[in-house]
Amino acid sequence: MNSTADTGGIRCENLTFRYMETSKYKVVDHADFEIGEGKVTVLTGPSGCGKSTLLYLMAGIYPQNAGIVDEGRVTIDGREMGGLYPHERARIAGMMFQNPDLQFCMDTVNGELAFCLENMGGDPAKMDEAIHEALAFCEIEHLKERAFHTLSGGEKQKVMLACAVLIRPKWLLLDEPFANIDPASARVLVEKLGRLHRERGVGIVAVDHQLAPWLPIMEEAVLLGEGARVRRRGITPGNLPEFRETFEEMGVAFPGQAYRENRKNGAPEDTVLAVRGLCAGYGGKEVLSGLDADFYRGKVHAVTGASGSGKSTLFSILCRIVPYGGSIRLEGEELKRIRKKAMAHRLGFVFQNPQDQFVAQSVYAEMEVSLKQAYEGEELETKIREYLKEIGLWRYRRMSPFMLSQGQQRRLAVAALLAYDCKVLVCDEPTYAQNARSLKSVMKLMMDRVEQKGLTLIFSTHDRELARDYADVIYTLADGKLERRELI
Amino acid sequence: MKSINPSWKLIGILVPIVILAFFYNITLNLVIFGASLVVLAFSRIKWSTALKVMIPVAVLAVGMYMTGAKFHAGANIGVGAGNALLSNAAFENGLQLGSRVLAFAGFGLLFIMTTDMMELVRSMEQQLRFPAKFVYGLLAAFQILPNMQQEYRKTKAAFWARGVYPVPVSPKLLVPLMVKAVRWSEALAAAMESKGFDEKAGRTIYHPIVMRPADYAFPFLTTGLLVLGLLFL
Numbered sequence: 143m144n145s146t147a148d149t150g151g152i153r154c155e156n157l158t159f160r161y162m163e164t165s166k167y168k169v170v171d172h173a174d175f176e177i178g179e180g181k182v183t184v185l186t187g188p189s190g191c192g193k194s195t196l197l198y199l200m201a202g203i204y205p206q207n208a209g210i211v212d213e214g215r216v217t218i219d220g221r222e223m224g225g226l227y228p229h230e231r232a233r234i235a236g237m238m239f240q241n242p243d244l245q246f247c248m249d250t251v252n253g254e255l256a257f258c259l260e261n262m263g264g265d266p267a268k269m270d271e272a273i274h275e276a277l278a279f280c281e282i283e284h285l286k287e288r289a290f291h292t293l294s295g296g297e298k299q300k301v302m303l304a305c306a307v308l309i310r311p312k313w314l315l316l317d318e319p320f321a322n323i324d325p326a327s328a329r330v331l332v333e334k335l336g337r338l339h340r341e342r343g344v345g346i347v348a349v350d351h352q353l354a355p356w357l358p359i360m361e362e363a364v365l366l367g368e369g370a371r372v373r374r375r376g377i378t379p380g381n382l383p384e385f386r387e388t389f390e391e392m393g394v395a396f397p398g399q400a401y402r403e404n405r406k407n408g409a410p411e412d413t414v415l416a417v418r419g420l421c422a423g424y425g426g427k428e429v430l431s432g433l434d435a436d437f438y439r440g441k442v443h444a445v446t447g448a449s450g451s452g453k454s455t456l457f458s459i460l461c462r463i464v465p466y467g468g469s470i471r472l473e474g475e476e477l478k479r480i481r482k483k484a485m486a487h488r489l490g491f492v493f494q495n496p497q498d499q500f501v502a503q504s505v506y507a508e509m510e511v512s513l514k515q516a517y518e519g520e521e522l523e524t525k526i527r528e529y530l531k532e533i534g535l536w537r538y539r540r541m542s543p544f545m546l547s548q549g550q551q552r553r554l555a556v557a558a559l560l561a562y563d564c565k566v567l568v569c570d571e572p573t574y575a576q577n578a579r580s581l582k583s584v585m586k587l588m589m590d591r592v593e594q595k596g597l598t599l600i601f602s603t604h605d606r607e608l609a610r611d612y613a614d615v616i617y618t619l620a621d622g623k624l625e626r627r628e629l630i
Numbered sequence: 631m632k633s634i635n636p637s638w639k640l641i642g643i644l645v646p647i648v649i650l651a652f653f654y655n656i657t658l659n660l661v662i663f664g665a666s667l668v669v670l671a672f673s674r675i676k677w678s679t680a681l682k683v684m685i686p687v688a689v690l691a692v693g694m695y696m697t698g699a700k701f702h703a704g705a706n707i708g709v710g711a712g713n714a715l716l717s718n719a720a721f722e723n724g725l726q727l728g729s730r731v732l733a734f735a736g737f738g739l740l741f742i743m744t745t746d747m748m749e750l751v752r753s754m755e756q757q758l759r760f761p762a763k764f765v766y767g768l769l770a771a772f773q774i775l776p777n778m779q780q781e782y783r784k785t786k787a788a789f790w791a792r793g794v795y796p797v798p799v800s801p802k803l804l805v806p807l808m809v810k811a812v813r814w815s816e817a818l819a820a821a822m823e824s825k826g827f828d829e830k831a832g833r834t835i836y837h838p839i840v841m842r843p844a845d846y847a848f849p850f851l852t853t854g855l856l857v858l859g860l861l862f863l
Contacts, residue, residue, distance in 0.1 A: 203820045232826030243777060244817040247770035247827075249748055256836035257766075261826035263834050291776055305825055461791065463783045486793040498781070499788045500806070515793055544809065559791070 156214035171369025187366035236311035242298035294450030296327025393579025410438035419468035431622035444609035447619030496555035512561035549580025642849035659729035666736030699724030
């Protein structure tokens with residue numbers, strides 16, 4: 143082996159990777175770069191450019207679990223990750239994932255932390271002390287005995303960080319860790335990550351669509367293009383403005399940049415959806431308590447709030463997955479009393495994850511399901527083509543919706559619902575796993591309907607800029623109630 | 631009951647069930663069922679849950695009684711259902727089958743109402759030496775079960791919103807659920823590996839389960855009691 147000075151840090155050498163033997167598509171195509179020892183680096187780039195795959199390759203999860211490396215290799219501190227056992231890899235590179243729900247195998251926080259220590263073969267007598275220290279570091283001692291299903295996304299990510307603090311890897315690799323959590327929790331996590339870096343010299347590599355949350359600790363950002371090849375390096379918080387045009391050209395969010403100029407439109411007239419004294423909760427815990435809100439015809443409403451504040455609950459109530467107390471009137475009619483079968487043309491909803499939404503085997507059939515209620519025969523075909531061309535998916539019409547990229551899936555899901563001409567559209571977290579360009583195109587799709595057909599749009603988001611740039615009315619959820627702010 | 635080691639409790643209940651399967655003894659069956667209820671009464675359990683389990687059991691027991699009463703040895707199956715008179719043999723055969731259901735249910739209740747699933751799985755690892763991969767796979771699966779239910783409802787709502795109304799548990803609803811289950815298991819496996827979970831590595835145990843004499847004695851006690859019952863009842 144060479145001297146450590148020569149091999150320290152993470153090196154991708156001419157790395158080429160495919161997911162399937164039969165597929166020619168190279169997700170990572172001759173990626174070639176290195177990250178210096180102990181640096182804080184953020185990898186960003188348009189969706190589908192292979193940046194998450196690259197991270198999994200660095201962690202050694204690929205190709206051990208899926209895919210084939212055709213050429214090249216990844217090394218961390220001179221060791222090839224793909225050839226190591228999981229318990230060896232864990233000491234070199236820990237990970238934090240996008241979906242906080244799918245990271246834990248035990249029922250309680252304490253159990254999960256003990257599981258980490260057991261895996262590392264630690265001394266059982268010292269475990270309690272180590273767990274206490276890790277919890278204290280993350281300032282979540284109060285969560286120790288809690289069950290995971292009672293934690294919010296932000297809290298779960300803090301527990302995941304505590305796991306990393308326990309295992310003490312040399313590197314921490316993060317795959318969009320803030321995608322599902324509120325900005326306040328993200329700020330705390332970034333601060334803790336900064337401390338891990340300063341005090342223990344942990345190197346940090348994060349993949350993220352958004353650079354903004356990372357600015358306080360980021361040493362370098364790398365802009366990746368197709369095939370996870372480097373487009374721009376050496377981006378630092380100091381010289382960031384120089385790269386603005388490149389970001390825009392590639393459709394990647396630039397920190398602090400507005401999505402669009404907010405249009406001003408007239409004062410609200412009639413209420414389409416009136417919520418009065420809304421209450422709901424799970425297992426004895428009240429999430430919403432006496433919530434009042436009005437949603438107006440042809441207006442755009444943003445609902446914001448910290449994670450765990452009840453945004454998702456409100457959304458689940460509107461799409462009638464969760465029972466509620468109080469009253470919700472859709473055009474004067476109580477939501478509970480409307481037959482579920484009559485809902486399709488009145489209130490549509492777009493889930494956070496568009497994959498929850500697909501009902502057909504192909505992109506074409508997906509649109510057909512929506513449009514065949516209003517059209518038939520040749521006209522139906524013309525309409526389907528029209529819709530699919532509008533969202534740029536006509537060439538993918540024979541593919542399964544599940545094979546599309548995240549951005550494409552979201553566009554298809556939204557278009558499929560808009561085809562019903564519903565009066566109200568509820569959209570949960572349109573930013574979920576979207577880069578700036580595809581987010582804008584989805585928002586445009588919905589905004590066009592608002593302007594042309596007087597659709598009432600309600601969307602929930604963590605992104606304050608998004609709320610400010612698109613909404614007419616912003617509601618902020620806190621302590622089970624809504625605070626209202628009009629922008630008109 | 632709750633404090634007995636779950637693995638040994640499982641053995642202590644499975645062995646008598648297997649033995650019981652070979653014998654036909656109405657009194658014994660009823661005594662077992664009664665005894666199970668008595669033990670449960672002293673075990674501080676949630677009776678509402680127990681009652682929920684008992685409803686299908688009761689239906690099954692009555693159903694088995696009817697079946698047994700109708701198709702007993704010597705019954706002329708060809709004759710129609712009009713035969714309301716039950717012979718002694720028919721009554722006994724019915725009771726035989728019905729009481730067996732109750733006896734098995736008694737054993738089952740005794741186990742599930744007093745056992746924490748997490749503890750059972752951990753003790754299977756420590757006492758019965760099940761492979762770690764199996765044990766932690768099972769634990770991880772427990773964690774996503776509530777998600778499954780939520781996802782099922784969500785998928786159904788999504789179909790309804792599109793004006794498609796599949797019947798409950800239709801393949802249309804289950805296919806997306808299965809796609810997700812596969813993805814979840816991949817994500818979970820990656821997360822567990824990233825925390826160093828590895829069968830080949832020497833794992834230590836945070837809180838080893840301590841075995842007491844009562845734990846070892848339990849299977850012998852239950853089997854012994856059953857044998858006594860078989861001899862004297």
